[in-house]
Amino acid sequence: MLLGLSGLHQDGEVTFEAIAGSGNGDGGVRHGGLLVRLAEAMWEGEPGPLAAVRDELLAAAGADVLVDAVAVSANFHMMTRVADGTGTPLDPGTDAASVNFRDEIKVNNLVSRRHVPAS
Amino acid sequence: MPTYTTELPVRDELDAAHGEAMAEWSRAGTWWTGTQRLAIVAEVRRARDADLLAPWESPSTVDGLIFDGYPLPDAVVDVVWRLTNHPGTLTSEWHDSILGRGVEALAYVEVVSIVAQVNCVDRFADALELDRVSMPEAEPGEPEGQAPADAEVRLHWVPTADIGGPNVWRALSGVPSELKARSRLSTPHYLEGRAVFGDVVSDRFSLQRVQMELIAARTSKLNECFY
Numbered sequence: 001m002l003l004g005l006s007g008l009h010q011d012g013e014v015t016f017e018a019i020a021g022s023g024n025g026d027g028g029v030r031h032g033g034l035l036v037r038l039a040e041a042m043w044e045g046e047p048g049p050l051a052a053v054r055d056e057l058l059a060a061a062g063a064d065v066l067v068d069a070v071a072v073s074a075n076f077h078m079m080t081r082v083a084d085g086t087g088t089p090l091d092p093g094t095d096a097a098s099v100n101f102r103d104e105i106k107v108n109n110l111v112s113r114r115h116v117p118a119s
Numbered sequence: 120m121p122t123y124t125t126e127l128p129v130r131d132e133l134d135a136a137h138g139e140a141m142a143e144w145s146r147a148g149t150w151w152t153g154t155q156r157l158a159i160v161a162e163v164r165r166a167r168d169a170d171l172l173a174p175w176e177s178p179s180t181v182d183g184l185i186f187d188g189y190p191l192p193d194a195v196v197d198v199v200w201r202l203t204n205h206p207g208t209l210t211s212e213w214h215d216s217i218l219g220r221g222v223e224a225l226a227y228v229e230v231v232s233i234v235a236q237v238n239c240v241d242r243f244a245d246a247l248e249l250d251r252v253s254m255p256e257a258e259p260g261e262p263e264g265q266a267p268a269d270a271e272v273r274l275h276w277v278p279t280a281d282i283g284g285p286n287v288w289r290a291l292s293g294v295p296s297e298l299k300a301r302s303r304l305s306t307p308h309y310l311e312g313r314a315v316f317g318d319v320v321s322d323r324f325s326l327q328r329v330q331m332e333l334i335a336a337r338t339s340k341l342n343e344c345f346y
Binding site: 014016018019020021027029030031032035036038039040041042043045050051054062063064065066067068069070071072073074075076077078079080081082083084085086087088089090091094105107110111112113114116117 | 206207238243246289307329341
C-alpha cells in the first residue's frame with residue numbers, strides 16, 4: 001500500500017506488476033527493474049546473481065544507491081519476521097485500503113494472511 | 120572503530136547501528152542471558168548457512184544438530200530455524216506448539232526480535248560481501264524477566280502492551296527493550312517505526328521513497344509476508 005501512496009506523489013504512474021517479480025518491468029520506478037532483481041538476489045543468496053545485479057546497479061545508479069537499497073531490503077527481512085513471528089494482523093486502515101490490489105499482487109492466498117477480527 | 124571494513128559508502132549511522140546491535144545481543148536481555156542471546160545469533164547464522172530443512176522438519180529432531188549442554192532449549196532452536204528460513208509458513212497452531220514446549224510467551228517475543236534483527240544485519244553484510252559482524256564474549260548478568268503491567272494478548276499471537284501505533288509497531292511491545300532495539304536498527308535502514316505511515320513521500324538517503332517501497336514490497340512478497 002505504501003508503494004501506491006508514495007507513487008501518487010511522483011510524475012509517472014507507479015504500477016504493482018514489479019512486486020510479482022523481475023521481468024515485469026520497472027513498475028514506473030527509477031531503476032525499478034534492478035532494485036527488484038537486487039531484492040530477489042538477496043533473498044536467494046546465490047553469489048553469482050547477487051554479484052551481477054550489484055555490479056549493474058552500481059554502474060547505473062552509484063554506490064550510495066546500492067548500499068541504501070541493500071539496507072532497505074535487509075530491513076524488510078527483519079520486519080517480515082517480526083510480523084510473522086508475532087502473528088501481526090493487518091491494520092484496519094491498511095486492510096480496507098489494500099483490498100483492490102491484494103489480488104493483483106497475489107498475496108491473498110499466503111499462509112501469513114491475517115486480519116483484525118471483526119468486533 | 121568502524122564495524123565494517125569496506126570502500127563502499129556505508130553510512131556512519133548504519134555502521135554504528137550494526138556494531139551496537141551486536142553489543143546489545145551480548146548483554147542479558149529481559150528473558151535471556153547474554154550467552155543465550157549470542158547463541159540465538161549463532162543459531163541464525165547456522166540456520167542460514169546450513170542445507171535447507173523443509174518447514175516441517177525441526178532441527179531438534181535431526182541427529183547431530185544440537186549437542187548436550189547447548190545453551191538454548193530445543194524449542195528455541197526450532198523457532199530460530201523456522202523463522203529464519205520459512206517465516207511465511209508460521210501459523211498460530213505452530214506458535215501454540217512452541218509455548219506448549221515450555222517457552223514463556225514473552226521470552227518467545229525476545230527470540231523473535233533477535234532472530235529478526237540478526238537476519239537484517241547479516242543479510243546486509245552478505246549482500247555486500249562484507250564480513251559479518253564478529254561476535255564478542257557474552258556479558259555477565261541475569262535477565263530481569265519483567266513484563267509491562269498491561270501486557271496481554273490482544274490482536275497478535277503474543278502479548279503486547281497498549282502503546283498505540285501500527286500493529287507491527289506494537290508487535291514487540293511486550294518486551295520494551297526489544298521494541299527499542301528493533302527501532303534503533305530500522306531507523307538507519309529505512310524509517311523510524313512511527314514515521315512509516317506518517318510521511319509517504321519524502322526521499323531518504325540516496326533513494327526516492329517510491330524506490331524504497333518497491334524494494335520493501337518485493338522483499339516482503341519473497342518472504343511471503345501478508346502484512
